[in-house]
Structures are given as structure tokens and as C-alpha cells.
Amino acid sequence: MKQFLFTALAWLAFFSPAQSQKLQSPNGKFVMEFVLLNDGTPSYSLNYKNKAVVKPSKLGLELKDDKKSLLNDFTVVDTKTTTFDENWKPVWGEVASIRNHYNELAVTLNQKETERQIVIRFRLFDDGLGFRYEFPSQKNLTYFVIKEERTQFAMTGDHTAFWIPGDYDTQEYDYTTSKLSEIRGLAEKAKTANVSQTSFSTTGVQTSLMLKTADGLYINLHEAALIDYSCMHLNLDDKTMVFESWLTPDAKGDKGYMQAPHHSPWRTIIVSDDAREILASKITLNLNDPSKIDDTSWIKPVKYVGVWWEMITGKSSWAYTDEFPTVQLGVTDFSKAKPNGKHGANNANVKKYIDFASKHGFDGVLVEGWNEGWEDWFGHSKDYVFDFVTPYPDFDVKGLHEYAKSKGVKMIMHHETSGSVRNYERHLDKAYQFMKDNGYDAVKSGYVGSIIENGGNHYNQFMNNHYQYAIEKAADYKIMVNAHEAVRPTGIARTYPNLIGNEAARGTEYQSFGGSKPNHVTVLPFTRLVGGPMDYTPGIFEMDLSKMNKDNNSHVNSTLANQLALYVTMYSPLQMAADTPENYDRFLDAFQFIKDVAIDWSDSKYLEAEPGQYVTVARKAKGTNNWFVGNVNGDAPRTSTIKFDFLEKGKKYEATIYADAKDAHYKTNPQAYTISKITVTNKSKLAQLSAPGGGYAISIIEIKK
Structure with a gap:
């Protein structure tokens, strides 16, 4: 005093x-x-x-x-x-x-x-x-x-x-x-x-x-x-x-x-x-300016799958061949190279993801490792590392576009810069035009590694101006951007709503690199998401990654129910079902929630929240009277108690609850879950167990009279 x-x-x-x-x-x-x-x-x-x-x-x-x-x-x-x-x-x-x-x-x-x-x-x-x-x-x-x-x-x-x-x-x-x-x-x-x-x-x-x-x-x-x-x-x-x-x-x-x-x-x-x-x-x-894009009709929320997690876990590779000690674009002849047998971005594998997306109602398919240069892309201060338009011999750009189009699916482009931003800007117009010519309306860009120009950093003024330039240039071509390794968002998506996603934090990929803390997803909404949505890439169903790749001993520190809840608690208009089709096929009853959950909302209610411990959110799907609830939990077991008073009075709803089983635990029993259905109104209440590293997800669909 x-x-x-x-x-x-x-x-x-x-x-x-x-x-x-x-x-x-x-x-x-x-x-x-x-x-x-x-x-x-x-x-x-x-x-x-x-x-x-x-x-x-x-x-x-x-x-x-x-x-x-x-x-x-x-x-x-x-x-x-x-x-x-x-x-x-x-x-x-x-x-x-x-x-x-x-x-x-x-x-x-x-x-x-x-x-x-x-x-x-x-x-x-x-x-x-x-x-x-x-x-x-x-x-x-x-x-x-x-x-x-x-x-x-x-x-x-x-x-x-x-x-x-x-x-x-x-x-x-x-x-x-x-x-x-x-x-x-x-x-x-x-x-x-x-x-x-x-x-x-x-x-x-x-x-x-x-x-x-x-x-x-x-x-x-x-x-x-x-x-x-x-x-x-x-x-x-x-x-x-x-x-x-x-x-x-x-x-x-x-x-x-x-x-x-x-x-x-x-x-x-x-x-x-x-x-x-x-x-x-x-x-x-x-605190950001209104949209500078007059016609925003081409900007659409996207739910997608992709050739990504199998690469992150080491099951497949970005590189096409193991024959070349170094690669020089325009000089190295990949048509004469022996494939390594692990290249994920091959026509047959990509078609499998397109078929899966079409069957289950997903909007798009992301493919990484499709373009030449991945054999020595990282760690060499290499300027001309990718040209963003030249595919490997086993990736048929036009053929896959036509195949996806016939299935009602859009392809999502991947541009990894390897920190060579001068090279990216040099190729940007050509790369964006190549995307439009081949039916790609969205790009995931990456900036892995040190920024090679003048030894700069990822978050200084020069680089922030580059990220902004890429967003604005993309808007000229009516392309949506999902930037990874870029500066953390600060609400700029209001001004340029074609910026539909960012990584800019520790995402799901780290679950394959040794794991993240089980309460990580209870902190991110209070920190990273304050600036804008995150492409967190949730939806992992197989937690033991040695089953994906015998040399990967990492464990995903989350229950399956927690992974479902992330589609509600980690807001993004760009949501990936990140696991492989094979793993989803094993749990189709739980996968139903990922298929059903919306990605654009007319209302959101934060029902419970404590940083580092728990977050419970209810969101109303835009254009409907349906709601979805997600709860993510931290280290300790907890009973979450919520009211359904956000529902419309006088209406009845069928609630499908995807929850942790009584013996669920993120480390020892992550795939233990239950699915139940109840009828709820705006007077209903729910007390639901959330396991350590667990949670629950609820779809609430109006019962039509």
C-alpha cells in the first residue's frame, strides 16, 4: 500500500x-x-x-x-x-x-x-x-x-x-x-x-x-x-x-x-x-480498414483434405527421386530420373484423395511436393529453388484438374518459397496465372527456413511488406491465400478477406515432431487466434504415428474427441481434415462430425473459457438454424457444464454428442470415444466429461415439424 x-x-x-x-x-x-x-x-x-x-x-x-x-x-x-x-x-x-x-x-x-x-x-x-x-x-x-x-x-x-x-x-x-x-x-x-x-x-x-x-x-x-x-x-x-x-x-x-x-x-x-x-x-x-476488394463473391470458406500428413509423418516424401545430389531448375532432367517410390504427389495417390473428397463432400484437395526442386530445397541459401509452374513427371497438372473438376472438387496449390522471397516475387504473376489457367483458386504458401535475402528475419518490415504484396497480388487474380511461416495475423483479413488462413503458430505438424502439450489448444484461442484464424490442420484420428511410419515414434497428444472439437474451438474459414483417408475409413462414425460441421458462422457463443484449461464454444451455421459445439480440455479431467439457452425458443433439436469415453486419456487411450443422441431445447443443460487432453463435439440439428 x-x-x-x-x-x-x-x-x-x-x-x-x-x-x-x-x-x-x-x-x-x-x-x-x-x-x-x-x-x-x-x-x-x-x-x-x-x-x-x-x-x-x-x-x-x-x-x-x-x-x-x-x-x-x-x-x-x-x-x-x-x-x-x-x-x-x-x-x-x-x-x-x-x-x-x-x-x-x-x-x-x-x-x-x-x-x-x-x-x-x-x-x-x-x-x-x-x-x-x-x-x-x-x-x-x-x-x-x-x-x-x-x-x-x-x-x-x-x-x-x-x-x-x-x-x-x-x-x-x-x-x-x-x-x-x-x-x-x-x-x-x-x-x-x-x-x-x-x-x-x-x-x-x-x-x-x-x-x-x-x-x-x-x-x-x-x-x-x-x-x-x-x-x-x-x-x-x-x-x-x-x-x-x-x-x-x-x-x-x-x-x-x-x-x-x-x-x-x-x-x-x-x-x-x-x-x-x-x-x-x-x-x-x-482497427483494420474495411475490405479493399469490391467484389468478394469469389472468396469462399473451404473444407479440404490433402497429400500432407503422410509427408509430415514420413510415410511419403515431397521429393520425386533420390538420384540427384543437387538440382538446377531447367538443367536437371527429371524425366530420366528413377522415382524413389515414396513421392506422395503422384497421379494415383492424388486421385485417391480427390475421390475421397468427392465422396464425403469436401471442397478441395491440397497437394504438396508436386513441383520440381524438392530434392535440395532446404538449407542452401538457394535463390532459384522453385519456379512454381513445373510439375514432376508423375504429376499431371491438367489431367488432375479435369479429374477433380469432374468430381466437383477444387485443387489447392502449394507454393513453398524456402525463404527466397525475391525468387517468389519474380515468379508471382506467372505462378498465379498458372493457377488460374489450371483451375486453382487457393494457394498455401510457405516460408520455411531463414530468409536468404540480406540475412533478414521473417517479421521485419521488408518481409511484412512482402507478405502483404503477395496477398494483394493474389486478389488481382482472385486467389485466396493461406500463408504458413508468415508473420502472425493482426486482423488484415478484414481489409483483404482473400487471406483466408495463416499458420503463424505451432500447428498440428508438431504432433509428428515430438508432440505438443495437451493444453496447447486451450491457449491458442487466447493468443494466436486474437489476430485472425489459424490453419491448425486438425482431425488426426491415429495418434500412434509409428503406425504411419515405423521410424516415427511421436504421439499425438490429444483424444479423438478433442480433434473433432477443434473444428469449432479453433475458428477458421479454412479447415482441413488432415489425416489420411485410410484412418478416416476406420472411424467413419466419428468422421461424420467433420463432414457435418460448418466453416462459416452467423453467430458464436463462448460458453466456458479459462486459458490453459478449457474452452467451450457454440456456433450457428450461416444460413441455417443448426448449431455446433466444441469443447477442448487441458491436462486434468473435468466435467463441463453448459446450457443450451442459445437455441431458438420453441424449437426442438437433435444433438449428436461425440465425447471422450470414461477411460479416455490423450496418452494411454486416445481413441476411446462415445456417440450418443439426445433431444434438446433452449432449456436443456448438459454435464459432460472431458478427459485429459480431451473434449467433446456436438452437432445440433433442428427437428423440422
């Missing part, structure tokens, strides 16, 4: 009340205060329901090769407050309509010595705060280089954090749960090997960062609208519990090349005393 009083008095002594501005959220639960300190340093604080969420925190940017940074010596020359309220309809999403309602404060600051101006714009919503830096056109601030952004987030205590290590090149880590004060000691243990990784600090973490206070407040720190700027990480001073922004540098260490007029991404703080409201927040989307 004495420490808090001292801090408050020190704060009061350090600013002039005339330089203070308050902003209240529309519902009055949030109060943000902007304060200019006596040395002209801008700062802010945030309260929720009269509780401090962010203590007074400094704002500003440090510039390179400049005698005066944009940190202090400011005066307030103008303040403007506005209110905004609209409802907008996403092209696809968790709900049919989104309300964008906020109060705004724009503070114009003038730096006395340099006569340079910046604007700090705050938007306070009913579920949190967004703010950004703006650099108006002016003669004294034209071109400048950011050395570091100095945005602070001063925490009120030693909160519990759900975090992954700060890294310029990968987000593919399991989450660690710890106190903030414990991050330093756990930093090395929290890292797992990746083909490209660059950590920067023993207290550095990535956004979206989920926190929980001792008195039950949930706090999420992230960013929105990451355009022409470096990705933000957070570095913790674990003595003061203050996070400071830490941008991703280029190879020279520079963190942003700016030309006014310009602005930063939004920094976001989502807060609630109910974890479900964190999941339901639409701040990230609302």
Missing part, C-alpha cells in the same frame, strides 16, 4: 494537470488517461471498473542517426475527441455482423526543439484500448529510420502469463504458463528447436500475450493492422513489471524505414474479468 501511494504521489508531482486528457469507453467501464510529463514525454494509463490495468506508461520512438528522437520535449497543440458507431458485415467470420463502437482521442504533439509533430490516436472500446502513432506530412519530418519504438505497458503486478519466447523468425513454440517474474529463468527451457529461430532476450515474449491478474482480470496485449512496419514483440523489465515494445530489425539492425505521412500499427489492450469476453472481442478486426 505504501509503495502504491508513493508511486501515485510521484506521478502527480511529475505532470501538469493542464497536459492531461481522459477518455471513457462507450459503456463507461474503461477510462484511459493521457498525460504529458514535465519533460514533455507522452504517457498513458488504463483503468477497468475502477481498477488499474496499465499503470502510467511512456510512449515514443527512438530514431537512428538523429540528434533528437521522438521521445520527449513535446507540447500539446491540439486534442480532438470523436465517437464512432457502426455495424459491418464480414465476408466470412464467427458472426454475421460486427459492431465497431468506440470513443476516440487524438492528441497532436509538437516537439519544441525540432518543430516536428506527431499524433497519438487512442480508440477506447467497450472491451479495450487501441492506440497508434501518426506522422503527418511536414517539412521537418520526411524520411526517418526507427531505432526502436519505446511504447510501454506497465503491469500492476506479477501476473500469470501464457507466453512463448520473443523470436524474430518463428512462433512455433509450445506455450509456457508462469509468473512474469519467472520468465527469465524459464526462457531457455521454453525454446524448442526450429529450422529458423532468432531469440533476442531472456525476458522477451511475443504477442498476442495473454495475462491473468491475481484478482481475476484477463489482459491481452497485441497489435492490429501491421502494414509497412516491423512486427512488435515485448521485452519485460522483470524488476518493475514493465513491458516495452521491441520491433523486429533487418540485417543492419534497423527497425523501420519511414516516410511521412505514415503511421504505426495499433497497439491493443483487451481486458475483461470474464475470459469469454477476451475470445469474443473484435477489437483487432475493428
Whole structure:
């Protein structure tokens, strides 16, 4: 108490009340205060329901090769407050309509010595705060280089954090749960090997960062609208519990090349005393611009299968032959090579997946390893690694397209860049036109390995501009994009809804690389999914991967019922049934849920939520009166209790429940499940067991009179 009083008095002594501005959220639960300190340093604080969420925190940017940074010596020359309220309809999403309602404060600051101006714009919503830096056109601030952004987030205590290590090149880590004060000691243990990784600090973490206070407040720190700027990480001073922004540098260490007029991404703080409201927040989307694609009729949610998991597990390979020690495109003659017998992208195998997709009503088939170059694609700093148009001898592009078309199935293209983005951009128009000529409307792109141009990182300004360029170029060709190994999403899919998927986190593939924690999928909705949907590739039914490949001893740390629930809890308009047809054929009764579950929704209700422990979601299929429920559980067994009060009054529904059996366990008995049917109404309740690493899935279909 004495420490808090001292801090408050020190704060009061350090600013002039005339330089203070308050902003209240529309519902009055949030109060943000902007304060200019006596040395002209801008700062802010945030309260929720009269509780401090962010203590007074400094704002500003440090510039390179400049005698005066944009940190202090400011005066307030103008303040403007506005209110905004609209409802907008996403092209696809968790709900049919989104309300964008906020109060705004724009503070114009003038730096006395340099006569340079910046604007700090705050938007306070009913579920949190967004703010950004703006650099108006002016003669004294034209071109400048950011050395570091100095945005602070001063925490009120030693909160519990759900975090992954700060890294310029990968987000593919399991989450660690710890106190903030414990991050330093756990930093090395929290890292797992990746083909490209660059950590920067023993207290550095990535956004979206989920926190929980001792008195039950949930706090999420992230960013929105990451355009022409470096990705933000957070570095913790674990003595003061203050996070400071830490941008991703280029190879020279520079963190942003700016030309006014310009602005930063939004920094976001989502807060609630109910974890479900964190999941339901639409701040990230609302802080992005409306769609820049006028005609969005060609953008369709996709449920697909593919030649992928058999490669990930080692049952088959991307490469066509083992004969060549190196490959040079246009020189190496694959028509004379001896096939290795393991190449997955062959005509017969692809037709098997097309037949399976057609039989079970899937929209598309993804095929990886179809194009020349996979024999030595990785780890050589190779520029001309793929041309994205030349297939292997056993992959008939036109013939397979016609076969798929005759079955009512679309083919999904795969573009792996191997980190050679210059090569990809060089071929992009030709590759996209090749896709359109051969009936491909969607592409999965990849950026595995180190970025070879100038030794850059995956998340710096240059690379973020590349990812954006690829999305916008794809829109010109009416192509949907699912980017893997790219920067984590920040709501840009509102502006470019052809971005229908991202990986940008530790996905299902890691279940084949040693496994992920069983509670991993109870954390992702609070972290990675805050920025946008994830192509998590769920639906694995065979957990013992030695049955796929005798040399693979990995185990999928999930029950079968948990895998079904992911189609509801891990929102995405792009959902893969990732296992092989053979494994689905063994469990056709459970596979029925994957066939039935929708991928586009008119409404979503978060019924239960606690980060790292459990998530239960109900979603209404767009254009129907049918609902689907998913529950995923963490390490400990639990009884989930839910109400069906989201159902329409006076209606009856048949609920098919796919649940863990009593003896189910993610490690020892993952394929133990039960299927039952009951009639429910909006007055019904359910108490359902969820096993360790387990869960349940429910399809709720209206009974027509």
C-alpha cells in the first residue's frame, strides 16, 4: 500500500494537470488517461471498473542517426475527441455482423526543439484500448529510420502469463504458463528447436500475450493492422513489471524505414474479468480498414483434405527421386530420373484423395511436393529453388484438374518459397496465372527456413511488406491465400478477406515432431487466434504415428474427441481434415462430425473459457438454424457444464454428442470415444466429461415439424 501511494504521489508531482486528457469507453467501464510529463514525454494509463490495468506508461520512438528522437520535449497543440458507431458485415467470420463502437482521442504533439509533430490516436472500446502513432506530412519530418519504438505497458503486478519466447523468425513454440517474474529463468527451457529461430532476450515474449491478474482480470496485449512496419514483440523489465515494445530489425539492425505521412500499427489492450469476453472481442478486426476488394463473391470458406500428413509423418516424401545430389531448375532432367517410390504427389495417390473428397463432400484437395526442386530445397541459401509452374513427371497438372473438376472438387496449390522471397516475387504473376489457367483458386504458401535475402528475419518490415504484396497480388487474380511461416495475423483479413488462413503458430505438424502439450489448444484461442484464424490442420484420428511410419515414434497428444472439437474451438474459414483417408475409413462414425460441421458462422457463443484449461464454444451455421459445439480440455479431467439457452425458443433439436469415453486419456487411450443422441431445447443443460487432453463435439440439428 505504501509503495502504491508513493508511486501515485510521484506521478502527480511529475505532470501538469493542464497536459492531461481522459477518455471513457462507450459503456463507461474503461477510462484511459493521457498525460504529458514535465519533460514533455507522452504517457498513458488504463483503468477497468475502477481498477488499474496499465499503470502510467511512456510512449515514443527512438530514431537512428538523429540528434533528437521522438521521445520527449513535446507540447500539446491540439486534442480532438470523436465517437464512432457502426455495424459491418464480414465476408466470412464467427458472426454475421460486427459492431465497431468506440470513443476516440487524438492528441497532436509538437516537439519544441525540432518543430516536428506527431499524433497519438487512442480508440477506447467497450472491451479495450487501441492506440497508434501518426506522422503527418511536414517539412521537418520526411524520411526517418526507427531505432526502436519505446511504447510501454506497465503491469500492476506479477501476473500469470501464457507466453512463448520473443523470436524474430518463428512462433512455433509450445506455450509456457508462469509468473512474469519467472520468465527469465524459464526462457531457455521454453525454446524448442526450429529450422529458423532468432531469440533476442531472456525476458522477451511475443504477442498476442495473454495475462491473468491475481484478482481475476484477463489482459491481452497485441497489435492490429501491421502494414509497412516491423512486427512488435515485448521485452519485460522483470524488476518493475514493465513491458516495452521491441520491433523486429533487418540485417543492419534497423527497425523501420519511414516516410511521412505514415503511421504505426495499433497497439491493443483487451481486458475483461470474464475470459469469454477476451475470445469474443473484435477489437483487432475493428482497427483494420474495411475490405479493399469490391467484389468478394469469389472468396469462399473451404473444407479440404490433402497429400500432407503422410509427408509430415514420413510415410511419403515431397521429393520425386533420390538420384540427384543437387538440382538446377531447367538443367536437371527429371524425366530420366528413377522415382524413389515414396513421392506422395503422384497421379494415383492424388486421385485417391480427390475421390475421397468427392465422396464425403469436401471442397478441395491440397497437394504438396508436386513441383520440381524438392530434392535440395532446404538449407542452401538457394535463390532459384522453385519456379512454381513445373510439375514432376508423375504429376499431371491438367489431367488432375479435369479429374477433380469432374468430381466437383477444387485443387489447392502449394507454393513453398524456402525463404527466397525475391525468387517468389519474380515468379508471382506467372505462378498465379498458372493457377488460374489450371483451375486453382487457393494457394498455401510457405516460408520455411531463414530468409536468404540480406540475412533478414521473417517479421521485419521488408518481409511484412512482402507478405502483404503477395496477398494483394493474389486478389488481382482472385486467389485466396493461406500463408504458413508468415508473420502472425493482426486482423488484415478484414481489409483483404482473400487471406483466408495463416499458420503463424505451432500447428498440428508438431504432433509428428515430438508432440505438443495437451493444453496447447486451450491457449491458442487466447493468443494466436486474437489476430485472425489459424490453419491448425486438425482431425488426426491415429495418434500412434509409428503406425504411419515405423521410424516415427511421436504421439499425438490429444483424444479423438478433442480433434473433432477443434473444428469449432479453433475458428477458421479454412479447415482441413488432415489425416489420411485410410484412418478416416476406420472411424467413419466419428468422421461424420467433420463432414457435418460448418466453416462459416452467423453467430458464436463462448460458453466456458479459462486459458490453459478449457474452452467451450457454440456456433450457428450461416444460413441455417443448426448449431455446433466444441469443447477442448487441458491436462486434468473435468466435467463441463453448459446450457443450451442459445437455441431458438420453441424449437426442438437433435444433438449428436461425440465425447471422450470414461477411460479416455490423450496418452494411454486416445481413441476411446462415445456417440450418443439426445433431444434438446433452449432449456436443456448438459454435464459432460472431458478427459485429459480431451473434449467433446456436438452437432445440433433442428427437428423440422
